[in-house]
Amino acid sequence: MSFWIVIGVIAAIGFWLVAVYNGLVGARNQGQTAWSQIDVQLKRRHDLIPNLVQVVKDAMGYEQETLTKVIQARNAAVAASGNPAQAGPAEAALSVATRGLLGLVENYPQLKANENVMQLQEELTTTENKIAFARQFYNDSVNTYNTRRQSFPAVLAAASLGFGPMDLFTMPETEREVPKVALR
């Protein structure tokens, strides 16, 4: 009789471990998928910025300093990519630089009317938005995952099953706002 009770308890613990494990795997995978989505958009922005600089370079002869800054920020962000903790500040700096450049473009009527520039503006705006939304989804997913692995009773098993904490992707508070580009 007591033998069966022992078997029953072991089976219950086994089922519980499987449930905890599967739940954590699901949450972690969602976080990782979300991160790869951010990564795609960050790379897209890294690719778009040289194009924009190329197109506006000639017309903005007097703004070489801004253009250089944008390119430097972009190269720093490329170097920091891949790791949420390091990429955050670098990407925030790039956002500021890009916004500065887009703001300057507004002062050049011939640029504003340029089909190429308009297209690049829309592409940069949507990429900035996608970064913001992907970050939002990533951080929500990470929060869900971290809460789950820290909650009782999963906290008893999470660490020994190899589920470490995940990093949030933070950009400094002042850079939270997406650059607004007037398109209409």
Add this chain to the structure above:
Amino acid sequence: MTLSTATTDFVAAQRVNRRNTFLLLAILTLLAASLGYLIGWLLSFDDAAPRGWSNGGVIGAGLMAAASIGWSLVSLAISDKMVLGMASAKDIDKADAPQLFNVVEEMSIAAGIPMPRVMVLETDALNAFATGASVQRGTIVVTRGLLDTLSRDELQGVVAHEMAHIANLDTRYMVMVGVTVGLIALVCDMALRTLNWGGSAHNRSSSGDKKNSGGAAILIIILLVIGILAPLAAKAVQFAVSRQREYLADATSVQFTRNPNGLISALAKLAEKAAPFPGVSHATQHLFIVNPVQDFTKDTPALLATHPDIEDRIARLRNLGG
């Protein structure tokens, strides 16, 4: 502006809708089986065994249950094609509306679901709707007028509302509710007819039967009342569910965009120019972001409205920080 809404909100909404969809299917099947039993019993003449199950009734119940499950599954499978066909929505290229595609992609990222199909309705009216039997097979449709009139932020708010319907699985749930309401109406209609016909058949065939005719009369009167009231009640429930879904989709939209102002000013514009257009009818009115058939200058009784008052929706959005 910070909103402390977590992703789990619409994951929870999805779970509730999944459960309710299943529940409706179960109720529907049960209802159909009961009716099938009633019809089978009335039509068959095996009253030899007064106690116990009637054979004809059991056969009728089985047939009706199978038919209702079949009908529900078929409806879920083809409803989006039917709706898109009825509204004559057209596919467009990304090159024709790059901003729309960008905004839809942004919102699919915010919702964490695959990029839905994007279509347009060629009309000046301002409106939009979504279909999809699953999160993976969503479609978002906007009118040409909406595309030409709204700013980027407003378009984003509307697209987020439609994305919310897909992510919350409202699209599937509303199909199931529609099927249920349709089937209840049909079932009641059939029941009323059967009571006439089957009742007289029984009177003819079993005049000397021991069946308690007084009890049967009361039963028939009760069934008559149910048969007349049930479809109306079902319709009222459908509208109530629809209104609830709209509030939730507005809230989820803000959760995605973190910007209530886009949707607020979009709704204000839509209220003015959501005129009826070809291909829209009472069959599809509940799908749209604002009701395209209803006249917003008049007060519609709340019970009969597919959508909440636009002013009420805007007021609730302002509470979210707009």
